[in-house]
Amino acid sequence: xxxxxxxxxxxxxxxxxxxxxxxxxxxxxxxxxxxxxxxxxxxxxxxxxxxxxxxxxxxxxxxxxxxxxxxxxxxxxxxxxxxxxxxxxxxxxxxxxxxxxxxxxxxxxxxxxxxxxxxxxxxxxxxxxxxxxxxxxxxxxxxxxxxxxxxxxxxxxxxxxxxxxxxxxxxxxxxxxxxxxxxxxxxxxxxxxxxxxxxxxxxxxxxxxxxxxxxxxxxxxxxxxxxxxxxxxxxxxxx
Numbered sequence: 549x550x551x552x553x554x555x556x557x558x559x560x561x562x563x564x565x566x567x568x569x570x571x572x573x574x575x576x577x578x579x580x581x582x583x584x585x586x587x588x589x590x591x592x593x594x595x596x597x598x599x600x601x602x603x604x605x606x607x608x609x610x611x612x613x614x615x616x617x618x619x620x621x622x623x624x625x626x627x628x629x630x631x632x633x634x635x636x637x638x639x640x641x642x643x644x645x646x647x648x649x650x651x652x653x654x655x656x657x658x659x660x661x662x663x664x665x666x667x668x669x670x671x672x673x674x675x676x677x678x679x680x681x682x683x684x685x686x687x688x689x690x691x692x693x694x695x696x697x698x699x700x701x702x703x704x705x706x707x708x709x710x711x712x713x714x715x716x717x718x719x720x721x722x723x724x725x726x727x728x729x730x731x732x733x734x735x736x737x738x739x740x741x742x743x744x745x746x747x748x749x750x751x752x753x754x755x756x757x758x759x760x761x762x763x764x765x766x767x768x769x770x771x772x773x774x775x776x777x778x779x780x781x782x783x784x785x786x787x
Contacts, residue, residue: 553585553610555656556635556712560589560625561643565596566751571645572604572611578649582656586611588643589629592619623725630715638715640725642706646676648745655709655742662740665714667732669700670707670744700729700741707744710737719775723768734775 557575561568568588575586590597590613601613614628630638637656641647647670655668704726718724718731729739 551583553583553635555579555582555584555637555639555652555709556630556633557584557586557639557641557649557652558589558626558629558633559586559641559643560591560622560629561593561597562591562619562625563593563595563597564643565593565600567643567645568597568600569604570751571641571643571649572609574645575641575649575652576609578652582653584610585633585635587629587633588613589625589632590615591621591625592616621722623720623722626725627720630712633712635712637709638712639709640706644749645751646747646749647705647707648747651707651742651744652709655707655744658740658742659709662738664711665736666738666740667708667710667714667729668740668742669703669729670705671700671702671741672705672746673743674746676746676748698727698730698733698739700739702741703727703729705744705746727768731775 557579559571572586575584586609588601588611590601592615598615601611605611605613612632614632616625616628626640629640637659639652639655641649651670655670659666659668706725708728710728710732714732714735714737717735718728724731732739
């Protein structure tokens with residue numbers, strides 16, 4: 549039996565067939581020398597995504613994939629992937645190729661330097677998205693940061709790195725992936741932001757885009773704020 553991977557790269561996708569092979573190649577190049585696995589979750593794709601994943605899985609690459617029979621959303625796909633992952637650390641990536649896997653080793657080094665209970669959130673300083681997406685994100689980030697005080701400039705960035713054990717303690721709900729820094733802080737973890745590369749989409753069209761972001765209403769933010777107020781962390785003394 550092979551040793552457990554250090555890093556599991558979890559990628560939720562829906563209808564991203566042309567982006568599968570290029571992104572897998574980039575991940576393999578970025579993590580050369582780091583024990584890792586790639587875990588794709590196909591969230592009910594209706595294009596050639598399952599065939600693309602099945603073909604790559606036969607090439608000897610450390611890739612596993614799971615499929616939702618019907619689309620359940622990005623957060624559900626991430627939860628499925630993390631539960632199936634075997635790595636100590638989880639790195640999440642969007643499946644459209646806009647996140648750069650080359651940032652993962654640096655984020656891993658940052659996390660390990662700060663101990664085990666830490667989340668490193670990517671910050672797209674020079675974001676390569678449409679004006680509408682940038683404006684929507686700025687609006688959502690402003691409301692979220694005022695109410696949740698999560699001290700994270702870009703919580704919507706799909707590139708994050710955190711311990712698998714930490715994620716499994718968090719409450720899981722629809723759109724929870726947009727609130728991971730706040731939820732991690734609530735659990736007592738440290739949250740750090742790291743500037744990361746961001747690239748324009750060159751293949752396919754957005755599937756988890758503006759409409760999904762707009763669906764994250766003020767009620768979702770207020771719900772997380774409620775969780776923050778109700779969460780109490782006991783101080784434990786070892787005997």
